[in-house]
Amino acid sequence: MAVTNPKFEASEALLAAYTTPVGAAWATEARAKAAAHLRAIGAPSKRDEYWKYTNPAALTELPTPSAALFTSDEAPMFDAIDRVKVVFVDGVLDAAQSDDLSLDGVEIETLAEATSKDIHWAKELFGVLEANGQNPVDRPLASLNTAVATEGLVIHVKAETAKPLALRYIHTSESSDAMVHHVIKVEEGAKFTLLESGPGAARFNSVLEVDVADNAEFHHVRTQGRDHERKTATHMYGRLGKESIYRSFTMTVNGMLTRNESVLEFTGDDAQATVGGASAGDGKDFHHDDTVFVTHDSVNCESRQVFKKVLRNGATGVFQGKILVKADAQKTDGYQISQGLLLDDDSNFLAKPELEIYADDVACSHGSTVGAIDEDAMFYMTSRGVPKAQAQDMLVLAFLGEAIDEIDNTDLADDIHARLAAWMERRRG
Amino acid sequence: MLEIKNLQVGLEEEDKQILKGVDLKIGEGEVHAIMGPNGSGKSTTSYVLSGKDGYEVTGGSAELYGEDLLDMEPEERAAAGLFLAFQYPVEIPGVGNMTFLRTAVNAQRKARGEEELSAGEFLKVVREKAKALKIDADMLKRPVNVGFSGGEKKRNEILQMAMLEPKMCVLDETDSGLDVDAMKLVAEGVNALRDGKRSFLVITHYQRLLDHIKPDVVHIMANGKIVKSGGPELALEVENNGYADILAEVA
Numbered sequence: 274m275a276v277t278n279p280k281f282e283a284s285e286a287l288l289a290a291y292t293t294p295v296g297a298a299w300a301t302e303a304r305a306k307a308a309a310h311l312r313a314i315g316a317p318s319k320r321d322e323y324w325k326y327t328n329p330a331a332l333t334e335l336p337t338p339s340a341a342l343f344t345s346d347e348a349p350m351f352d353a354i355d356r357v358k359v360v361f362v363d364g365v366l367d368a369a370q371s372d373d374l375s376l377d378g379v380e381i382e383t384l385a386e387a388t389s390k391d392i393h394w395a396k397e398l399f400g401v402l403e404a405n406g407q408n409p410v411d412r413p414l415a416s417l418n419t420a421v422a423t424e425g426l427v428i429h430v431k432a433e434t435a436k437p438l439a440l441r442y443i444h445t446s447e448s449s450d451a452m453v454h455h456v457i458k459v460e461e462g463a464k465f466t467l468l469e470s471g472p473g474a475a476r477f478n479s480v481l482e483v484d485v486a487d488n489a490e491f492h493h494v495r496t497q498g499r500d501h502e503r504k505t506a507t508h509m510y511g512r513l514g515k516e517s518i519y520r521s522f523t524m525t526v527n528g529m530l531t532r533n534e535s536v537l538e539f540t541g542d543d544a545q546a547t548v549g550g551a552s553a554g555d556g557k558d559f560h561h562d563d564t565v566f567v568t569h570d571s572v573n574c575e576s577r578q579v580f581k582k583v584l585r586n587g588a589t590g591v592f593q594g595k596i597l598v599k600a601d602a603q604k605t606d607g608y609q610i611s612q613g614l615l616l617d618d619d620s621n622f623l624a625k626p627e628l629e630i631y632a633d634d635v636a637c638s639h640g641s642t643v644g645a646i647d648e649d650a651m652f653y654m655t656s657r658g659v660p661k662a663q664a665q666d667m668l669v670l671a672f673l674g675e676a677i678d679e680i681d682n683t684d685l686a687d688d689i690h691a692r693l694a695a696w697m698e699r700r701r702g
Numbered sequence: 703m704l705e706i707k708n709l710q711v712g713l714e715e716e717d718k719q720i721l722k723g724v725d726l727k728i729g730e731g732e733v734h735a736i737m738g739p740n741g742s743g744k745s746t747t748s749y750v751l752s753g754k755d756g757y758e759v760t761g762g763s764a765e766l767y768g769e770d771l772l773d774m775e776p777e778e779r780a781a782a783g784l785f786l787a788f789q790y791p792v793e794i795p796g797v798g799n800m801t802f803l804r805t806a807v808n809a810q811r812k813a814r815g816e817e818e819l820s821a822g823e824f825l826k827v828v829r830e831k832a833k834a835l836k837i838d839a840d841m842l843k844r845p846v847n848v849g850f851s852g853g854e855k856k857r858n859e860i861l862q863m864a865m866l867e868p869k870m871c872v873l874d875e876t877d878s879g880l881d882v883d884a885m886k887l888v889a890e891g892v893n894a895l896r897d898g899k900r901s902f903l904v905i906t907h908y909q910r911l912l913d914h915i916k917p918d919v920v921h922i923m924a925n926g927k928i929v930k931s932g933g934p935e936l937a938l939e940v941e942n943n944g945y946a947d948i949l950a951e952v953a
Contacts, residue, residue: 648755653792654802656752657862658780658810667805671796671845 280315283333284413287316290335291421291452300388303400307419310404314411323410326591326623327562331504331530332414332476337450340475340502340529347695349441350470350496353688356439357381363444363474364424364451378432378463384454387427395427398456402482402510406536410566415508415534418480422454425480429458430465430489437466437492442473444500449474457483457491461514464490466682472498472528477505487514487541493521494685497528499696501558504530509548513574515541522680524689525552525561526696532562539567539574539602549579549679553669553693554588557619562591563611569602569632578609581676583669585616592641595627602632609639614672616646616665666697703901704728704751704870709762711743711750720746722926723762726903728870728919733902735912737937738923739945744905745789747923748874752786753779766870780806781813783869787859787876794846799858802846803828807865831864835891853884860891871895872903877911889914909941924949 288308296304317329331338359381360370366383374381387395400419406412428438442453451474459465463486473479485491497505505528511519525531535548552561567576582590592611613622624641646668654664670693677693680686704726711721721743728734736744750757751764753776764771769782794802808818819827832842835857847855856876863871873892877885892902892915904915912920912934920936921928924945929952930936939948 647792647794649792650794652754652776653788653794654806655776656754656780656786657802657806657866658777658813659802659806660777660809660813661775663805663809664777667797667802668794671794674796 278315280318281312283316284311286335287333287417288312288420293421294388294423296388297391297393299393299396300399304420306404307400307416310407311413311416311420314413314416317413321411323564323593326593326625327532327560329414329532332478332506332532337448337476338504339447340444340500340504341447342444343472343500345499350692351439351468354437354439354468354684356437356468358439358441359426360441360443361424361451361453361473363446363449364442364453364477366424376434376436376438378430378434379438379465380429380431381438382427384425384427384456385423387456394429394458395456398458398482398484402484402512403480403508405538406508406510406566412508412534414478414506415480418452418454418478418508422452422480424452425454425456427456429460430463431460433464434466437468439468439470442469442471442477442498444472444474444498444503447475450476451478453477453479455479455481457481459483459485459489459491461486462488466492466494469495470498472500472503473505475503477503479507481507481509483509483511483519485511485513485517485519488516489514490518491520492681494680494682494689495521495523496689497523497525497531499527501527501529503528506532508534508536511535511537511546513537513539513541513544513546515543517541517544519544519546520679520681521548522677523550524677524693525550526693527555527559528561529558530560532564534564535566537567537576539569539571539576542572543574544571545575547577547579547679549577549676550581551673551676552582552590553673554582554584554590555586557587559584559588560591561589563594565594567596567607569596569598569605569607571602573604574602575606576608577679578611579676579679580611581614581673582612582622583614583616583672584620584622587619589621589623592624592626594625595629596637596639598630598632598635598637600631603634605632605635605637607635607637611641612672613643614646614669615643662701666701670694670697703730704764704766704903706764707762709750709764710760711746712758712760714756714758719760720926721750724926724928726921726928728901728903730901731896731898732919733896733904733915733917734919734921735904735906735917735937736921736923736928737906737940742923743926744923745874748786748872748905751779751872752776752784777809778813780866780868781810785863785866785868785871787863787871787873789875789878791847791855791859793848795848797846799844799846800828800842803862803865806862810866828865832861834894835861835864836887837861852879853881856880856884856888857891860888864891864895868900870901870903872905874905875907876904877906877908885911886914909937912937922948
């Protein structure tokens with residue numbers, strides 16, 4: 274009798290649960306390749322080394338686990354910013370709530386449009402960066418996304434844009450299961466900012482493939498929504514050309530399960546990348562995982578990973594970050610810091626920082642710390658009359674602020690800072 | 703006014719008694735100084751008054767204008783009018799000095815049922831007071847005490863004191879780590895706050911500070927008790943002869 278491995282049963286079940294999209298031959302081929310890869314590696318399991326600290330069950334189980342809706346009377350994120358807004362409701366683009374897909378210097382199409390064209394530049398990227406990122410580590414949820422996602426945007430940036438593109442993901446159905454796949458090509462010398470906000474769906478799986486050409490810049494700021502019960506798996510792939518700049522920051526508050534994977538590859542010399550995140554978790558149900566893989570394969574590039582998590586009431590934070598410096602990637606400057614601030618004894622921060630270096634002339638540093646609130650600072654602040662809860666929030670905000678400061682655009686950084694402060698103030702009551 | 707009666711304090715973590723019955727009464731508008739050898743309990747007195755963790759009060763009382771200080775949280779003591787200028791002001795990375803000061807001022811006002819200061823009102827007052835203490839705009843913007851020199855930290859303490867307008871100021875070795883000019887500046891800042899009502903308790907090792915902040919009463923503390931009290935001349939005696947004579951005399 275053949276022994277079946279639950280990993281492969283689960284991947285078959287997932288592929289069967291979604292309709293295979295119809296498209297041009299190149300798109301069908303990319304999707305078929307992703308599906309075949311998923312079949313070969315199986316669905317993620319908590320027995321996998323890469324999922325040692327995060328149980329992927331809720332990200333793969335069928336039917337989709339439900340998530341209660343969350344309402345808030347706050348102004349939506351990035352509302353005050355001059356931008357082109359695109360709204361996805363439970364993972365489906367809602368044209369009525371969105372602005373026209375027009376922005377000077379940029380061509381924006383839907384994934385369905387782009388993948389239906391026989392000849393399209395996206396052929397070189399769609400599923401390609403994702404497939405490259407399957408080595409040396411399996412990323413089955415990204416394969417699934419490439420294989421079945423029909424929603425998303427295909428964005429061609431040809432110049433420096435006057436305003437950002439803001440994607441808002443609204444969650445309106447308790448059982449929604451969203452797959453969103455975006456492909457972005459930033460041409461030589463162009464500059465583009467992508468904003469993303471909102472929980473997206475009860476379960477949200479997103480893939481972002483970004484190719485940043487020589488001398489181009491890509492900026493990315495994301496907030497993941499405060500729905501308590503949502504489950505989220507994101508994959509961001511960045512390929513950096515010569516002298517390019519890539520900056521990504523994610524703010525996460527609440528959410529039952531979040532796995533954010535970032536996979537960056539330096540292919541041109543003298544480029545810079547930052548990937549950062551700040552997260553705040555409360556309660557045993559909270560589990561937040563940042564998994565990062567940065568590959569240096571060119572000379573004199575600089576990468577930064579800056580992750581901060583504040584955890585309380587039994588929340589768990591995970592960081593797995595790797596810097597791989599290939600033999601020819603001389604003069605690499607790689608930096609990685611992950612820090613957990615635990616507000617009580619019940620919370621956990623699990624970190625796996627890794628460096629793998631084959632070049633001999635590099636400067637790589639990494640650090641990982643876990644600690645409690647500084648009691649001396651608390652006493653100092655309370656002795657000036659600041660109530661304990663408020664003093665603690667100020668210290669938490671200062672801690673997370675070091676990651677928020679990685680955002681180049683100070684208006685965006687200030688906005689996130691202010692919202693976080695306001696949220697904490699409301700929570701204190 | 704501050705009234706401490708038979709205050710007895712030990713450490714929470716180990717069986718060690720530090721204050722063994724301190725009695726001290728500081729009237730409205732008075733300036734008292736506590737001097738004493740290392741380990742006599744001076745700093746502990748200031749910490750226990752302001753509510754630092756790690757100490758266990760085993761007996762006695764401390765009241766500020768009739769309010770039981772020992773029963774309050776540190777922030778309540780502050781709102782009641784107590785201020786401690788730290789010997790080692792704490793650095794708080796990521797928290798702006800001005801933001802912190804405004805949060806503290808408004809938290810105290812709120813606790814006392816007073817109207818909070820607007821950003822504009824606050825800015826006006828803080829600029830004026832900062833100027834007198836030679837604290838520039840940059841110091842106000844930087845994170846609390848981070849990268850401040852010893853003198854800057856102490857001046858920042860006095861600025862906080864000036865903004866918070868406490869009834870009772872405790873200065874814990876405010877002169878330590880200061881050069882003569884910096885000490886003068888700090889002392890001027892303190893003297894500017896003497897208004898006949900506000901009281902001060904100045905803890906110091908040296909007579910020097912008391913040349914600038916003139917005390918009404920000087921106490922000598924040794925082995926967890928106040929062993930001798932007198933006028934300003936007591937500080938001079940310590941300066942000239944050390945503690946040995948006084949301690950021998952009261953033993």
